[in-house]
Amino acid sequence: MSEQNTPRRDFIKLATMTLGGVGAASLAIPFITSMNPGKDTLALASTEIDLSPLKEGQSLTVIWRGKPVFIKHRTSTEIEEAKNVSMEDLKDAEDDSKRVQDSKWLVVLGVCTHLGCVPLGQKTTDVKGDFGGWFCPCHGSHYDTSGRIRKGPAPKNLPVPPYVFLTESKIKIG
Amino acid sequence: MSANDPQGYKKTLSSPYTGIKGWIDSRLPLIRMMEAEYLKFPVPKSLNYFWSFGGIAMFCLIGLILTGIFLGFHYKPSAEDAFNSVERIMRDVNYGWLIRYLHANLVSFFFIATYIHIFRALYFGSYKAPRELVYIFGLIMFFLMMGTAFLGYTLPWGQMSYWGATVITNLFSAIPFVGDAILTLLLGDFNVGDATINRFYVLHWLLAFSILGLVIFHVITLHMTGSNNPTGSEPQSWDETLTFHPYITIKDLNATILFFIILAFVLFYYPNILGHSDNYIRANSMVTPAHIVPEWYFLPFYAILRAIPDKLGGVIAMFSSIGLLALLPWLDTSKVRSCLYRPIWRICVLLFALDFFILMYMGGKPAEGIYVIIARFGTAYWFLFLLVLAPLVGFLETPKQPLTISNYLKSKKA
Amino acid sequence: MQKLISLFLLLFSVNAFSAGSAIEIPKYDWSWKGFFGTYDRAAAQRGLKVYREVCAGCHSMNLISYRNLEALGFSEAQIKAIAADYLIQDGPNEEGDMFEREALPSDRFANPYPNIQAARAANNGALPPDLSLIVKARPKGADYIKSLLIGYTEAPHGVNVPEGQYYNQFMEGNLIAMPAPLSEGAVEYDDGTESSIDQMATDVTTFLAWAAEPSLEDRKRIGLKVILFLIVLFVLAYISKQNIWRDVKY
Numbered sequence: 075m076s077e078q079n080t081p082r083r084d085f086i087k088l089a090t091m092t093l094g095g096v097g098a099a100s101l102a103i104p105f106i107t108s109m110n111p112g113k114d115t116l117a118l119a120s121t122e123i124d125l126s127p128l129k130e131g132q133s134l135t136v137i138w139r140g141k142p143v144f145i146k147h148r149t150s151t152e153i154e155e156a157k158n159v160s161m162e163d164l165k166d167a168e169d170d171s172k173r174v175q176d177s178k179w180l181v182v183l184g185v186c187t188h189l190g191c192v193p194l195g196q197k198t199t200d201v202k203g204d205f206g207g208w209f210c211p212c213h214g215s216h217y218d219t220s221g222r223i224r225k226g227p228a229p230k231n232l233p234v235p236p237y238v239f240l241t242e243s244k245i246k247i248g
Numbered sequence: 249m250s251a252n253d254p255q256g257y258k259k260t261l262s263s264p265y266t267g268i269k270g271w272i273d274s275r276l277p278l279i280r281m282m283e284a285e286y287l288k289f290p291v292p293k294s295l296n297y298f299w300s301f302g303g304i305a306m307f308c309l310i311g312l313i314l315t316g317i318f319l320g321f322h323y324k325p326s327a328e329d330a331f332n333s334v335e336r337i338m339r340d341v342n343y344g345w346l347i348r349y350l351h352a353n354l355v356s357f358f359f360i361a362t363y364i365h366i367f368r369a370l371y372f373g374s375y376k377a378p379r380e381l382v383y384i385f386g387l388i389m390f391f392l393m394m395g396t397a398f399l400g401y402t403l404p405w406g407q408m409s410y411w412g413a414t415v416i417t418n419l420f421s422a423i424p425f426v427g428d429a430i431l432t433l434l435l436g437d438f439n440v441g442d443a444t445i446n447r448f449y450v451l452h453w454l455l456a457f458s459i460l461g462l463v464i465f466h467v468i469t470l471h472m473t474g475s476n477n478p479t480g481s482e483p484q485s486w487d488e489t490l491t492f493h494p495y496i497t498i499k500d501l502n503a504t505i506l507f508f509i510i511l512a513f514v515l516f517y518y519p520n521i522l523g524h525s526d527n528y529i530r531a532n533s534m535v536t537p538a539h540i541v542p543e544w545y546f547l548p549f550y551a552i553l554r555a556i557p558d559k560l561g562g563v564i565a566m567f568s569s570i571g572l573l574a575l576l577p578w579l580d581t582s583k584v585r586s587c588l589y590r591p592i593w594r595i596c597v598l599l600f601a602l603d604f605f606i607l608m609y610m611g612g613k614p615a616e617g618i619y620v621i622i623a624r625f626g627t628a629y630w631f632l633f634l635l636v637l638a639p640l641v642g643f644l645e646t647p648k649q650p651l652t653i654s655n656y657l658k659s660k661k662a
Numbered sequence: 663m664q665k666l667i668s669l670f671l672l673l674f675s676v677n678a679f680s681a682g683s684a685i686e687i688p689k690y691d692w693s694w695k696g697f698f699g700t701y702d703r704a705a706a707q708r709g710l711k712v713y714r715e716v717c718a719g720c721h722s723m724n725l726i727s728y729r730n731l732e733a734l735g736f737s738e739a740q741i742k743a744i745a746a747d748y749l750i751q752d753g754p755n756e757e758g759d760m761f762e763r764e765a766l767p768s769d770r771f772a773n774p775y776p777n778i779q780a781a782r783a784a785n786n787g788a789l790p791p792d793l794s795l796i797v798k799a800r801p802k803g804a805d806y807i808k809s810l811l812i813g814y815t816e817a818p819h820g821v822n823v824p825e826g827q828y829y830n831q832f833m834e835g836n837l838i839a840m841p842a843p844l845s846e847g848a849v850e851y852d853d854g855t856e857s858s859i860d861q862m863a864t865d866v867t868t869f870l871a872w873a874a875e876p877s878l879e880d881r882k883r884i885g886l887k888v889i890l891f892l893i894v895l896f897v898l899a900y901i902s903k904q905n906i907w908r909d910v911k912y
Contacts (some may be wrong), residue, residue, distance in 0.1 A: 083905045090898040097891060104343035105318050112322075112340035117729050117768040335725050335795075338877065345877040346884070490910065498903045505896045512892060516885025517697060520798065528799035528874075529791075538834070622844070657912040 086201060113238040119248035122240065125179065133196040135184060138247045142184035142192055143235060144208070145245075153177050155206060156220035163224070166231045173234050181245065182221035186210040188228035193217060208232070225239050254381065285471055290489035291496050292477035294653045298368040299475065300503035301361045306463065307504055308358035313456060317352035323403065325449035327442035331530050349519040355397055356522045357511050359545035361602075361613035362390060370576075370597050373585030373588060374476040380577040384464040387574050392459045392545065399452040405445060406527030411540045413440045413448070419553075422560040439533065479656045480585025488653040539614065547611030548604050552630065554615040555623040565627060572634045579634060581642030589648040593641045599632045671803050682907050685832055686804040687809050687883045690864070694871060697886065701872045703735045704828050706827065709852050709869025710734065712745075712862050717793065720840075721787060723772040725794035726873050729767040733876055734869075748772035788839035797867070797874040804871045811863040815844035 108164040111119075121138050128134055128147040136143050148156070157177075161213035174180055186193050188210065194200040195208030195217070203209030205224045210217075215226030222231040237247040263274035265301065273279040322341050324333035337344035348486030366386070369375050375383035382431065402413040417434060421427040474482070485487045490496065522544060524536045541552050549566050557563040572579075580593075587594035603626050610623040693702040708778050710731070713723070728745040736744070745765040750772050753760035765772055775781040791799075800806045809832040817829035817836075827837045851857050862897045871876075 083902075086902050086905055090895070090902045093895050093898060097895060100891075103344050104750065105314065107342040108318050108344055108347055109321060110342055112336065112342065112344070113729075114336065114340040114727070115769075117727065215715075260778070293912075332725075339725070339730075345881065349881075494906050495910070498899065498906050502896065502899045502903050505892060505899055509889060509892045509896065512885065512889050515879055516888065525799055525801050525803075530797045654912075661912050 077204045084120065088162040120246055122244060124244055126243040131198075135196050136247070139236060143247060144180070144182050144184040144196060144232070146180040146219075148178055148180055152206065156218060159218065159220075159222075164231075165223050166229065168220075168222060168231055173220050173222075173231070175237075175239065179233060179245070180219070180221060181247065182232040183235055184208075184232070186212065186215055186228055187230040187232065188213055188215055188226070193232075224232070251333055261418040261577060269389040285467075285492075287491065287493040289471065289492040290483070290486070291475050291492050292483050292653055293488055293490050293497075294477045294479060294656050295475065295496070297499075297503055298364065298476055299367040299477075300500045301368065304504050305358060305361040305365055305560075306360055307508075308354050308603075309459060310360060311354045311465070312351060313460065315354065315564075316453075316456065317346050318347050319351055323449075325403065327405060327445055329444060329530070330403060336405045346487070349515055351356050352523065353515045353519060354512060355400065356514075356545065357507070358393070359397075361507065362393065363545075367388070367601055370600070371587045371594075372476055372478055373480050373582075373587070375577050376580065376585050377577060378473045379470070379476060381469040382466060383577060385462055386468060386575050387570065388468060389459050389462045392455050392462070394549075396455040396459065397543065397545065399448045399455065402440075402445060402448050402570060403452065404527060405531045407529045407531055407535075407537050408527040408540070410440060410531035410533065411537055412542055413444065415540055416542075417444075419559075419563050422532045422563045424560070441533075445602050447489050476585065477642070477653060478586060478588060479653055479658075480589070480653050481650050481652050483653055541612055544608065544612070548607035549611070551607040552624040552627045553610035554611075555620065555627040565631075570628075571629055571630070576634065576638060581639050582609040582645065582647065583642075584647040584650055586650060590641075590645060591648070593637075596641060597636045599629065603629050603633075669752070685834070687805050687832060689805050690808055692871070693868065694878055697882060699882065701734075702868055704853065705865045705868040706734045706872050707736070707869075708849075708853065708855060708862075709850065709865035709867070712844075712849050712866040712896075713793070713869055716862075718771075718841050719774055719867065720790040722775070722790075722792045723771040723794045723873060724773060724792055726771050727768060728765060728771065730876065738767070740839055745769060747872075765768070767892065788841065790840070793870055793873065795874045797871045799874075804867050807870060808863045808867040810838075811866070812846055812859055859883075 119139060121136060123134070123136055125145070125147070128145065130147050131149050132147050134145045136145065146152075153170075159170070161167040161169070170177070171182060173182075184196070189208050190214065191210050191212035193208035193210040193215070195202045201209045201211075203225075205216050205218035206217045207221060208217040209215070210226065210228065213227050215228035216224050217228075217232055218224050220231075221234075223229070235247050237245050240246050261274040263270040263277070264280060265273050269279060319337060322333060322337050322344065324330060334348065337348050339345075341347075369383060369386070373454075398412075398416060402409045417431060417440060420431045420434060423430060432438065434444075435441070436447060477483075524543075531618060549569060552569050553562045556565045559598040582590060582593065584590055587597055607623060607626040607630070610619050610626065613619040615623070692699070693705065694700060713721075721863055728741050731741050731744065731864065732738070739805050745767050748765040748771075749762045750765045750812055751760055752763050755761055775784065778789060797803050802809075806854055810830060813831040813833070815829060817823045821829065821836070823829050827839055829836055830838045830843050844862050846859060847857050849862060854860060
């Protein structure tokens with residue numbers, strides 16, 4: 075019952091254990107990956123929106139990855155207001171030009187950055203807050219015509235999701 | 249207990265180890281237990297590869313639980329969604345097809361390993377005193393395995409799932425007086441349906457983890473007696489034993505890898521060969537498949553069930569075919585353990601194994617004509633083997649003198 | 663050794679499942695058979711056309727999405743175009759009404775009928791089965807599907823074929839509720855291949871085989887790597903074992 079540890083025996087044991095370890099780690103990969111979103115979920119990860127029915131001043135809410143996205147066809151007044159705000163007045167300083175690709179179209183996630191409620195302001199009859207954009211009824215955050223936080227407890231501006239213009243009147247979000 | 253407190257009520261922490269190892273081990277003695285039970289544990293030197301199948305079975309069980317958990321993240325246990333959720337796993341979940349096929353094929357290979365493992369017990373007398381409880385816990389686990397497999401097979405909600413569930417649960421109505429009430433209680437409805445699949449999903453998990461728990465009792469009872477070996481003779485000296493590690497660990501590792509190579513061939517190139525194509529058809533309560541067949545590992549018992557013309561009789565025969573196996577340590581009257589030294593019993597056991605395969609074949613055929621006649625003979629032999637041959641052959645046969653482990657090893661070397 | 667015998671005996675008993683198919687199904691050479699088989703993309707694309715033009719009128723494939731066709735070599739634009747050919751029901755809209763819209767790549771293949779009852783009503787009470795899994799749902803798989811498609815013949819003398827049924831050599835019981843779906847030149851192939859009945863049957867079966875088992879190519883590819891790895895690991899483990907057991911004296 076002896077265990078003479080010759081160097082050769084040690085090497086073989088080491089090689090076997092290493093290869094076994096590699097095998098076990100490789101086996102773990104498909105299991106862990108299976109927990110990621112499936113292909114059907116990912117297929118719904120981008121949405122194409124036709125902007126042509128949206129007239130100036132109108133807003134559209136779409137669902138993207140389970141969350142609301144506000145798409146606003148901004149009037150020239152609203153664009154002016156958004157551009158003329160000084161950076162010092164902003165809690166989360168961001169120039170309007172950084173938040174839009176075509177200044178006529180504002181695309182932001184309709185989720186308040188405070189605690190996640192959906193702000194009001196999409197409908198013409200809705201309360202829009204003190205800055206003409208959106209107002210969150212939960213704790214009183216006010217967003218401006220660029221979706222930036224101006225008053226209230228929310229720390230950040232309404233996030234801009236990734237999107238591209240497929241044509242002049244069609245965008246793909248995500 | 250020391251000389252100073254013969255009562256032993258004064259508890260002091262101690263451990264053979266030092267440092268952090270010692271700190272943990274003195275409070276939770278797992279480290280010294282693992283060393284005693286899985287490293288230093290003495291094992292007869294004469295073991296052959298039949299003894300590797302217990303460990304292989306355990307790897308299959310662990311694989312089933314892991315794949316089961318990851319399938320469970322995606323599966324939906326309702327009559328409406330189950331079939332679609334399984335197809336979603338196959339098509340949309342990353343590597344879902346791999347996890348699903350692995351789960352399904354591991355079941356078959358778990359049964360293969362277990363059947364070989366049980367054959368070893370029968371052939372070498374591992375069920376005999378003092379290992380009766382090892383054997384009985386093993387049979388309980390086998391019973392739970394069959395329950396788990398049956399429940400699991402209903403979950404994809406294919407045609408075989410649904411109709412197999414209908415046929416087998418209908419067996420409960422054979423119980424006199426309370427049968428129908430028990431059936432309705434079990435199903436949660438008047439037919440197999442949404443209520444059934446939901447609870448079968450829960451029971452599937454419950455039974456699977458119960459098997460895992462029983463493994464502990466199976467191993468503890470085994471470690472109280474030590475392993476049997478092909479001679480049936482207990483080790484007489486340290487020279488006739490080896491430490492579990494590294495000798496048996498590396499030997500079992502070899503056997504396990506080879507077993508999994510065979511599994512890999514089936515899994516990656518013939519993943520549906522052990523299944524039934526009808527289960528890729530959505531369950532339809534209005535259409536019964538032409539031939540309802542259970543999975544291959546149930547076929548011998550299915551044959552026994554259908555061999556008896558009476559419904560209740562068939563149920564009793566099916567359950568007692570395994571139940572009576574549990575009595576084998578007492579039914580078998582021989583003082584000699586291993587078939588190597590029991591010439592008559594050896595034939596009986598090999599015939600029993602052949603009978604198992606014959607019944608398996610019959611179970612897959614329609615229950616008519618020559619098939620049911622052969623199944624009846626097969627069933628008769630099964631019970632003859634347990635109830636008549638086991639006591640009689642032990643009494644009447646003249647066994648050979650069992651070799652000691654050392655002499656056996658010497659004779660093999662020659 | 664014992665393990666090999668056990669496996670041999672097990673595979674022997676697998677035969678127990680073929681509970682009496684007295685009809686011999688011919689075997690064909692499919693591109694995806696064998697250890698290195700793959701789906702013939704060209705055949706599958708032609709098969710999609712056969713499905714769309716011949717089968718989709720009655721048979722749904724509701725487990726397949728248009729985006730899955732990427733695996734057969736269709737571009738994103740082609741897939742969008744194929745999907746847009748179909749109208750599917752969506753809703754309710756803001757007025758509470760259901761409405762129809764063009765299908766998107768993320769949608770499942772459109773159903774020819776709104777529900778099972780409508781399908782039966784349109785087909786003399788017979789339900790045309792969904793084809794997503796048909797190749798795996800029949801005992802002899804692709805061989806059976808192709809044989810069935812080309813197996814329509816005149817009923818032999820003395821065999822009565824009731825109204826609404828047709829004689830088929832390979833259908834269990836020889837009577838099938840589906841009339842022969844394929845006829846010479848029924849589909850004009852984009853790649854110019856001659857659309858004989860045999861060709862269309864081969865192509866649509868290839869398409870259906872892919873639809874039933876899209877992961878086949880991944881599975882075989884990964885299988886090769888896994889088995890080679892295990893063989894190497896076994897060799898190492900075997901050498902380790904011989905090494906460790908060398909000292910054991912008998």
